[in-house]
Amino acid sequence: MAISVRDVADDAGVSVGTVSNVLNRPEKVSPDTVARVLASIERLGFVRNDAARQLRAGRSRTIGLVVLDVRNPFFTEVARGAESRAAEHGLSVLVANSDDKHDRESTYLDLFEEQRVFGVLVTPVSENLPRLMRMRDHGIPTVLVDRESHDASFASVAVDDVEGGRIAAEHLLSIGRRRIAFVGGPVTIRQVADRLAGAQAAIGAADGRLEFIGTDALTVEEGRRAGRGILARDPRDRPDAVFAANDLLALGLLQSIVMLPGSSTAADGRGRVRVPGDIALIGYDDIDFASSAVIPLSSVRQPAELIGSTAVDLLLEIERGERPREHVVFQPELVVRGSTGG
Amino acid sequence: MAISVRDVADDAGVSVGTVSNVLNRPEKVSPDTVARVLASIERLGFVRNDAARQLRAGRSRTIGLVVLDVRNPFFTEVARGAESRAAEHGLSVLVANSDDKHDRESTYLDLFEEQRVFGVLVTPVSENLPRLMRMRDHGIPTVLVDRESHDASFASVAVDDVEGGRIAAEHLLSIGRRRIAFVGGPVTIRQVADRLAGAQAAIGAADGRLEFIGTDALTVEEGRRAGRGILARDPRDRPDAVFAANDLLALGLLQSIVMLPGSSTAADGRGRVRVPGDIALIGYDDIDFASSAVIPLSSVRQPAELIGSTAVDLLLEIERGERPREHVVFQPELVVRGSTGG
DNA sequence: TGAGGGAAGTGAATCGTTTCATTCCCTGAC
DNA sequence: GTCAGGGAATGAAACGATTCACTTCCCTCA
Numbered sequence: 001m002a003i004s005v006r007d008v009a010d011d012a013g014v015s016v017g018t019v020s021n022v023l024n025r026p027e028k029v030s031p032d033t034v035a036r037v038l039a040s041i042e043r044l045g046f047v048r049n050d051a052a053r054q055l056r057a058g059r060s061r062t063i064g065l066v067v068l069d070v071r072n073p074f075f076t077e078v079a080r081g082a083e084s085r086a087a088e089h090g091l092s093v094l095v096a097n098s099d100d101k102h103d104r105e106s107t108y109l110d111l112f113e114e115q116r117v118f119g120v121l122v123t124p125v126s127e128n129l130p131r132l133m134r135m136r137d138h139g140i141p142t143v144l145v146d147r148e149s150h151d152a153s154f155a156s157v158a159v160d161d162v163e164g165g166r167i168a169a170e171h172l173l174s175i176g177r178r179r180i181a182f183v184g185g186p187v188t189i190r191q192v193a194d195r196l197a198g199a200q201a202a203i204g205a206a207d208g209r210l211e212f213i214g215t216d217a218l219t220v221e222e223g224r225r226a227g228r229g230i231l232a233r234d235p236r237d238r239p240d241a242v243f244a245a246n247d248l249l250a251l252g253l254l255q256s257i258v259m260l261p262g263s264s265t266a267a268d269g270r271g272r273v274r275v276p277g278d279i280a281l282i283g284y285d286d287i288d289f290a291s292s293a294v295i296p297l298s299s300v301r302q303p304a305e306l307i308g309s310t311a312v313d314l315l316l317e318i319e320r321g322e323r324p325r326e327h328v329v330f331q332p333e334l335v336v337r338g339s340t341g342g
Numbered sequence: 343m344a345i346s347v348r349d350v351a352d353d354a355g356v357s358v359g360t361v362s363n364v365l366n367r368p369e370k371v372s373p374d375t376v377a378r379v380l381a382s383i384e385r386l387g388f389v390r391n392d393a394a395r396q397l398r399a400g401r402s403r404t405i406g407l408v409v410l411d412v413r414n415p416f417f418t419e420v421a422r423g424a425e426s427r428a429a430e431h432g433l434s435v436l437v438a439n440s441d442d443k444h445d446r447e448s449t450y451l452d453l454f455e456e457q458r459v460f461g462v463l464v465t466p467v468s469e470n471l472p473r474l475m476r477m478r479d480h481g482i483p484t485v486l487v488d489r490e491s492h493d494a495s496f497a498s499v500a501v502d503d504v505e506g507g508r509i510a511a512e513h514l515l516s517i518g519r520r521r522i523a524f525v526g527g528p529v530t531i532r533q534v535a536d537r538l539a540g541a542q543a544a545i546g547a548a549d550g551r552l553e554f555i556g557t558d559a560l561t562v563e564e565g566r567r568a569g570r571g572i573l574a575r576d577p578r579d580r581p582d583a584v585f586a587a588n589d590l591l592a593l594g595l596l597q598s599i600v601m602l603p604g605s606s607t608a609a610d611g612r613g614r615v616r617v618p619g620d621i622a623l624i625g626y627d628d629i630d631f632a633s634s635a636v637i638p639l640s641s642v643r644q645p646a647e648l649i650g651s652t653a654v655d656l657l658l659e660i661e662r663g664e665r666p667r668e669h670v671v672f673q674p675e676l677v678v679r680g681s682t683g684g
Numbered sequence: 685t686g687a688g689g690g691a692a693g694t695g696a697a698t699c700g701t702t703t704c705a706t707t708c709c710c711t712g713a714c
Numbered sequence: 715g716t717c718a719g720g721g722a723a724t725g726a727a728a729c730g731a732t733t734c735a736c737t738t739c740c741c742t743c744a
Contacts, residue, residue: 002400002458002480004730015694020732030692047480050456051396052730055699058344060393071418071630080412083439092453094436097425111434114392116344138389139344220634251634258636288413292562292593294600294636346700357724362702372722394700397729 003046012040023048054116063093063315064112065145066105066122068189069218070097072248073287074304075123078145081308082121089316091118100189100217102128109135119315121145121308126188141318143311147190148327155314157307157328161191164300164332165198168243168282169210171298171334175341177241177280178208183226183253184245185214192218192245195284199243211239218245223252230279231257231272238273241280241340247290250283250297254339258295281339296337303330345388354382365390396458405435405657406454407487408447408464410531411560412439414590415629416646417465420487423650424463431658433460442531442559444470451477461657463487463650468530483660485653489532490669497656499649499670503533506642506674507540510585510624511552513640513676517683519583519622520550525568525595526587527556534560534587537626541585553581560587565594572621573599573614580615583622583682589632592625592639596681600637623681638679645672 009016014033021029022037029037040046054060063086067075083093094117096108105125109132112120119141124132132154136142144156172180182199184192196212203210213229215222223244230238230253244250257279259272273279275295283290286301310328317324336342347361354361356379363371364379371379382388396402405428409417425435436459438450447467451474454462461483466474474496478484486498514522524541526534538554545552555571557564565586572580572595586592599621601614615621617637625632628643652670659666678684 002730005732006730016731017694017696017733018692021693024732028692033692045476045480047452047455049397049458049730051393051402051458052699053732054393055391055397055701055730056732058699070422071415073413073415076413076418080439092436094434097422110389113389116391116393134387138387220630224634251631254636255634255638288562289593289631289634292566292597292631292635294597296597344700347702348700358701359703359724359726360722363723366702370722375722391700394729395702397700397731398702400729 077304081305085309161194165195169199181239223249227256419646423647427651503536507537523581565591569598
């Protein structure tokens, strides 16, 4: 059915080895032979069979990327960064979504292993490291993304989330807030735990109070739910600032607590609050939609694309056997906007 | 280096054929042989080589999906729908981003062809059909997504965008607006052209006026730019309603034109307007962030996940040689929220 | 004149899985 | 006791690109 190198070789009157050379090392073949082979390829509509190529090569030209949540624009950006850097090296990226579940993560890693991927980039679900070790033991280069590996055996690219949490909290303190709530969860997600820890440290040092409001996931919907919970309280019992573990939560919170423009507090405000007047709000990640919120959201920016592209760089370094920069850590950056009075 | 069926066979004291049978048709093998082989697989850490498998099978278990813009949550949902349906059949989905560019689309289609993908789902860049025909001629099942194929030769899943445009415009008319602006572009994108056409028809029939405000892309940033343009005009010259070609544009518009809550028109409003009071706004797609906007955005909902899963269904039908439902068309649905006074 | 060498091209072996025609062995029927 | 039938297992062939040791051919230079 399909046209193979054999057919092309016959058509062009050369051997299969020569066709392969034309494809991979044209400089080793005389110009007119190249032309003749190329003409045959064109005429027959030959398309290389990647499976055969990979079988011979022993590995594929694809990088597997496992993220916690594809719906989060932060990860979309990471993926874009990885993809464009990979493309520069003739590699492609396959994106998989673990939804923070062990079994989904394992399933995708199994798939990647069967595919003998070039390497794997993974934002690991908490404590699934044994599975990753097996991966590496099978000779598949692995880089942890958005997680600093304590274990020295994995390369990693991360952002200092403790520092990010500290920055966010200090900003809220600097605008005079003292009754601060952290909204996020589950805390088994390392990013959440670190941001909380950073905030706690900063607030503790300033004699502020930090309240923890847990969520089941880092989504807009959960943010809305948390917001409704805050509104249900007596106004004097509400925090005067909220630090959300990511922007999705923050946007949900914003939607549910903020007073609508033009509406009087009495009318349909129904206990809604002014932002940042009554409650200042800051998120994390600085996704595109953060600045698009009508009350533009303050946030802690992570260099998402850079994280993705750097992860690919590390993979290539491991690949080339160079001593890789084992742990790259980026610093987060405060972005002040309307939701904290900027 | 790597463990192959050969090694497993030797270890378990059986032939390679038997190992393969254990892997693929365990019911054909006696229970204790299955157990023995499984034990060897476990002990040796054998992992199937997918490339060899594909080479033999002639095709892969991967579906290629080419979308116009991965950053648009609408397409993320389509991808999720496709992925979950594909997973039910043991297939995976590789998502590629054409960014509405011919060459990027072609590059990815080439890649998919080399990979002998199981099938291709594509939201085609305008008029790149010849490339798709070649794909199909090479025996790769192809389904057009979010585009109704005029050419009967492709199966397709689409939403009636003309109808969607009509619905949006009629809604704006029904709340008394007559000076309506359509913001979107480039019109070479079929979705944009259709939505515009639908709006035009409805507004023409009602003696309203439709103004076209072009954009270079369907992004938040372009929406903001369009919004600034509207604000720069004399208030009497502004439209009283805006229909944005998608939600990203609408969110950008909202951000740039809406009066901030609590601020007087004079103070920092700087010519900003009330939404929906001065300008009603409706978007398209009904992405998650639409309802999260502080003035919740009215929109025209498309069943994104359903589009994705249906596309995979069509692919499977073509695959099985069944006469496929060649053109599936879903109807869009109006979702009224605060930005049009809901 | 002939050795040496380089450029061009050859084709068999290889990667690892699946398939399928074939063999082997056992049971049950006549 | 023999034979048909069937369950279980076998192993060689096939998939298609790449590689590499080897052959040809031709040119140069001593």
